[in-house]
Structure formats: structure tokens, C-alpha cells
Amino acid sequence: MFQDIIHAINKATSALTQGDLSYRISLGSSKSELDDVAAAINTMLERITHLMEKTRQASNTIAHDLRRPITYARFQLEDAALHAHSEEDLRTAIAQAIKHLDHITSICGALLRIADIEAGMCRAAFTWFDLALALQDVLELYTVVAENRGLIIKATFPEHLPFYGDRTMIQQALANVLDNAIKFSPCAGIITCTAHFLPPLPTAENNGSIELKITDQGIGMTPEEMAHATERFFRAEQARHAPGFGLGLSIVQAIVQLHGGQLHLADNTPGLIVRIDIPLPFPGKSATL
Amino acid sequence: MRVLLVEDDQTVSNFIAKGLTEAGHLVEQAEDGKNGLSLAQHEKFDVIILDRMLPGGVEGIHILETLRKQNNSTPVLLLSALADINEKVAGLKAGGDDYVTKPFSFSELQARLEALVRRNRNEAQPQTRLNIGDLEIDLLSRNVRRAGQKIELQPREFRLLEFLMRHAGQVVTRTMLLEGVWDYHFDPQTNVIDVHISRLRQKIDKPFQHALVHTIRNAGYMLQE
Ligand SMILES: Nc1ncnc2c1ncn2[C@@H]1O[C@H](COP(=O)(O)OP(=O)(O)OP(=O)(O)O)[C@@H](O)[C@H]1O
Ligand SMILES: [Mg+2]
Numbered sequence: 001m002f003q004d005i006i007h008a009i010n011k012a013t014s015a016l017t018q019g020d021l022s023y024r025i026s027l028g029s030s031k032s033e034l035d036d037v038a039a040a041i042n043t044m045l046e047r048i049t050h051l052m053e054k055t056r057q058a059s060n061t062i063a064h065d066l067r068r069p070i071t072y073a074r075f076q077l078e079d080a081a082l083h084a085h086s087e088e089d090l091r092t093a094i095a096q097a098i099k100h101l102d103h104i105t106s107i108c109g110a111l112l113r114i115a116d117i118e119a120g121m122c123r124a125a126f127t128w129f130d131l132a133l134a135l136q137d138v139l140e141l142y143t144v145v146a147e148n149r150g151l152i153i154k155a156t157f158p159e160h161l162p163f164y165g166d167r168t169m170i171q172q173a174l175a176n177v178l179d180n181a182i183k184f185s186p187c188a189g190i191i192t193c194t195a196h197f198l199p200p201l202p203t204a205e206n207n208g209s210i211e212l213k214i215t216d217q218g219i220g221m222t223p224e225e226m227a228h229a230t231e232r233f234f235r236a237e238q239a240r241h242a243p244g245f246g247l248g249l250s251i252v253q254a255i256v257q258l259h260g261g262q263l264h265l266a267d268n269t270p271g272l273i274v275r276i277d278i279p280l281p282f283p284g285k286s287a288t289l
Numbered sequence: 290m291r292v293l294l295v296e297d298d299q300t301v302s303n304f305i306a307k308g309l310t311e312a313g314h315l316v317e318q319a320e321d322g323k324n325g326l327s328l329a330q331h332e333k334f335d336v337i338i339l340d341r342m343l344p345g346g347v348e349g350i351h352i353l354e355t356l357r358k359q360n361n362s363t364p365v366l367l368l369s370a371l372a373d374i375n376e377k378v379a380g381l382k383a384g385g386d387d388y389v390t391k392p393f394s395f396s397e398l399q400a401r402l403e404a405l406v407r408r409n410r411n412e413a414q415p416q417t418r419l420n421i422g423d424l425e426i427d428l429l430s431r432n433v434r435r436a437g438q439k440i441e442l443q444p445r446e447f448r449l450l451e452f453l454m455r456h457a458g459q460v461v462t463r464t465m466l467l468e469g470v471w472d473y474h475f476d477p478q479t480n481v482i483d484v485h486i487s488r489l490r491q492k493i494d495k496p497f498q499h500a501l502v503h504t505i506r507n508a509g510y511m512l513q514e
Pocket of ligand 1: 176180181184216218219220221229230234235236237238239243244245246247248249250271272478
């Protein structure tokens, strides 16, 4: 009996070692213990296969998405080398190529930033600060951009909002969400930004939470698109014409998770609602979220 | 100005040296930390460009700390391949004056170097009034006048103008403005700065004969008569 189990496990692991990810232990008809073990191992194999597939896809998309600006830069330079008639032509082409290279730098920067945040090391830099002031600063930076496009940003939050986390990151999260709200809105419309404190539930282990909500009246997203929105490089079909790499929300997601919070997307008919909930720790035992 | 450049990557080092020499500066190159430190200790420079990671055991940060301990206050600009904001904070804490991440554009580096050197010279006299041409701002009363006419600015617009005036005649990059005026340390995705500059222009340039705020192609902005 035990020998059967060991034999089956042995076969499965050596198949896996040799690269056969599709090998599964066959399940007998009897409800024996072997079947329980076999089922557990099969589930594990399933999971490994899935993770490997995900990793493979992720590096594929990264390679693919980097190829685009590289291709553009290459075209530009090659074309200039072959066909430029004047110094002016050459300079324009070179400036264009540099722009594409800068895009690659931005993409790499964003990917590294996500990796850094996901590694969780930045938690050491968490402090208490006033979220209201931090949000105000970002809003001020973007309000002018919104107005330029005929959009109004309406912000409502209390005068002070004690918050525990990384100030720069929270500002970046809001900036990315606002950038989307502006970018995916037609000219005219209202963007709202609200933040408030939610007291803890009697059963909760946290000290209440902060809810940050940004709504717009733009093109919005289908439920299907929302499900993929935070994936690296994801951009919905109608979004492709707008500038961007599909990394903004991936960064937001990583930042929110680092803070132990949650990111929700919902329909604003028309437009998008982005809600971020972040729990607050008790003052004093601040290091554990 | 006289620049000490401590950078082990020959390609990067020669690229910077060439650009700075062409701009009329004197550049001394060192390939490792030991040489860099010894040059910095024995000669006088207006600014030092220091790579964070150097071969041969003597790290950029170590050079920096040693110099500061010896009361050498030459402005230091750190170069690094690490974009991490914590790295940046560590570099500035160790006594660095500015921090640029690779890959960078030469105009960004040059603008920052010039700002550092100028700041170092100006630090002695604190000013309460700044002026350029017929534009004048009072840092205490926060009054702004051009050709005798009072101009109303929002607080942030005032800070933006103040920053430009403190760097008058120099190129100021968008990143420098984001950091210096908004204390913003990440890529804002869109060109928010351009929008703010155009607002400012509406107020301080539009109603007058000639423009003071100039766009410097592929680099940034400059306030100049
Ligand atoms: N406010 C919004 N309204 C409609 N669609 C949105 C909105 N925000 C995000 N999306 C959709 O989700 C996608 C992913 O957003 P994300 O911010 O990650 O990427 P991006 O804005 O396209 O590029 P980047 O943020 O890198 O500049 C967008 O391309 C768009 O399809
Ligand atoms: Mg975005």
C-alpha cells in the first residue's frame, strides 16, 4: 500500500524533473488513501503548471511590450541613416528615437518599482502622516491639467486624516488613478475625489480604515476589463490610442497591497469608480499591518 | 567650472566628459574610488560627480562620507543605476547634494550640475528680493510686480516662479521642477509641468512686450531677459 504511494510519487516527481508538466497520477476507483495523496499531488502539479504558465506569459508580454519602442527607435534611426537629406532631418529623427528610448526607461523603471514594492522592503519607511495634506498636494498638481481639458475635479475630505504608510507611494497611487480619470474622460465632465475615515468594526483587528474614492464620467470599463485592469501591460481595446503602457494600475495595486489594503473597480455609469480601502494600525504597534 | 568625475564605466565617463568639455568645463576623470578620493582630497573642484557603485572596494558613498568628515563641502552629485527612492534618501543623507539615476539625459545632468555650483556660490547672502528684467518678486511679502504692475499668483505659482528666478539664466528641467516645487519624486506619467508653466506664462508673460520664460528644446525651461 505505502509502496504504491511512494512508487506513484516517485514517478510523478521524475516526470516533473524531466520537464513533463502534464503528468498526473492516475486516480483509482476505490476511495483509498492513495487517492487522497494522489489528488493532493495532482492539485499541486496543477498549481505549479499554472504559476509557470503565468511567469512565462509575464516575461513574454514584457519582452513584447519592450519590443515596440525598440522597434520604433530602430526604424527611426535606420530611416534617418538611409534617407535623411539634411542635418535638420537627422536631428528630428534622433530626437524621436531618444523619446522612444526614454519610453523603454520608463517601462523598466515602472517594472522595477513594482518588483521593489512587491518585495515589501519599503515597509520599513512607513510613518504616520496627514493624508489630507498629501492628497491636497497631488490634487493641486493635477487640477490644472484637468481644467485644461475642461474637466472639474471635486475633492471632499476632512481637514486632517492621520494615516500610516509611505507618503510618496500613496501620492503616486492617487496620481496614477487621477491620470487615468483625466486621460479616459471626454473633454468636459466631473471627477470626484473623496477620502474619509471608517471606524473599526467591533470584531476588527485594525484601528479602522481609510477609504479613498475617485470617480470619473469617462469611457469606463466592462466587468471583463476590470478583472484584468491591474495586470501588467493590460490596456482595454478603446484605450490603445491614449498614451501609456498599461502599468499605472499595476503600480497602484502593488502599493495598495503593500499597505495591506484593497483596490476595487466599479461602474459609475458612465465612467469608472476606483475605491481604495486601507486599514490603519493601532498607534504604537505600528510596524505590523 | 572644474569638475571631478568618478565613474568606472568608461563609456558613461567619456560621454559625460565630452559633453562637459564641449560646454567649456574642465573635467578630471577617475576610474576608481581610491583615485577619486585622493584627487578630491588634494585638489579643488567646483563640483564632484560620483558614481555610487565603484569597483575596488571604495564605494561612492564611502568617498562622500570621508570627504564630509574632513569638512570638504564641495557639492556632490551622485550617479546611480538604482532608481529606488530609499537609495536616493541614503545618498542624500550621506552628504550628497543631488542624485541622478542612469540612464539620464545629458541636459538633465548639466542643468543639475550648474544649479549645484550656483547654489554653492549664492548660499552666503540670503535674499529677500529677486528680480530679472522688469520682473520683481518679494520673498517676504510675496508680492510680484512686472513693469510696476502687480501680478496675483497662487501660492504654488509663486513657488514655481521663485524657483525659476533662483535659477535665472540656467536650464531648469521638468524633473527639477517636480522635485523642487512640488516635492514630487516619481514619474507623473503626463507632462503636468508643461501645463503649470503655461499657466504661469499667462500671468507673467502674456500681458507684456517680451517673454521671460523660455522653452529649451529637449531640456526644459529657462527664465531669462
Ligand atoms: N478611469 C478609467 N476609465 C476607463 N478605463 C480605464 C480607467 N483607468 C484605467 N482604465 C483602463 O485600464 C487600463 C490599464 O490602466 P493603467 O493605468 O494600468 O494603464 P494606462 O493608463 O493605459 O497606461 P499607464 O498608466 O502606464 O500610463 C487602461 O489602459 C484602460 O483601458
Ligand atoms: Mg494609467
